[in-house]
Amino acid sequence: MYNLTLNHTLSHANRSFDIDTPVDAETVEYLSKMIDDFLDSNPIAKKSVIQDKEIIKKIYYIGHWNRSGEFNSDFKIPQLWAPLLIVLPPSLLDGKSLINLGRFYSKLGMEALKRGYALAFCNSFDCHDPRLEEIAEYLHVDYDLLVKNKTDDEFLLKTFICIGNKLIPDSPHNWDWTRADAFVSCPKLDVNFVKDYT
Amino acid sequence: MKYPGLLESIKNVINNSPARCGRVYFECIITKEDETLRLKFIPTTTYFDIDDRTDLEATMPSSFTFYESHHHTGMAIGSLECFFQNNNIPYRIDESNSPKYFEVLVDV
DSSP, rough: OOOOOOHHHHSOHHHBBOOOOOOOOOHHHHHHHHHHHHHHHOBBBOOOOEOHHHHHHHHHHHHOTTTOOOOOSSSSOOSSSSSSEEOOOSOOSSHHHHHHHHHHHHHHHHHHTTTOEEEEEEOOTTTSTTTTHHHGGGTTTHHHHHHHHHHHHOOOOOEEEEOOOOOSSOOOTTTEETTTEOOOOOOOSSSEEEEEEE | OOOOTTHHHHHHHHTOOOGGGGGOOEEEEEEEEEEEEEEEEEEEEHHHHGGGGGGGGTOOOHHHHHHHHHHHHHHHHHHHHHHHHHTTTTOOEOOOTTTEEEEEEOOO
């Protein structure tokens, strides 16, 4: 009776994008305007809309935090290789601001889905990798301050939105181009977190 | 009931809200007062703490867990808002008790 399709799609990370087909300019402009309007009334984050393939490549290469300390491991986060990356690093870290930022992420993602694009969210990022310095400005990172202050377990607080066409049309969302296989998914923890007292 | 079957769809949307690696970072308490559904979203690390798949993240800094728990809670609310908008169902957001919890209210 109710259309749940887009909500279900929103919850599944698409793992393989067609990096060579850019997101159309009108969509990029629309999403960018959505962000501007949101941040005008909620100045709680900064804005990066990244379409430069060379910058995306650098993000992709340092997108996985390897706790062993190894940089550039074989394991990569496949969805970061997408033609459009949006990241809104929070400038306010209180709970209310972060919840409102999360609300906006879903709305931004839903707009991309409505326009026929595939979508993934991604929190993974290796801020220990010194190559971060090369792209710090695109992620609103003060690299010198980060190096000075960070602990062994420092983790940049940001979520990427990866947008583009699927690499293989009609393929499952979890098809992983880096392994030519399905990405192993984690099912949601089996607990009763939605409690109905009606 | 203006919207037959709505409650089950709402629970479906919330249960399927975006989550990194299947994490659960909030509770949703659903109550009904008169003809209004009240959906209370409460950020919590209760379920993160019992998720043994997170062992590799045992030393994840608390700043990240705080960020992710609230961001995930917001994404769940945002997903539900999109569901209401896509299905032309009016709703209201009550932020007056945030960040302890956010409420989504729907007249049914």
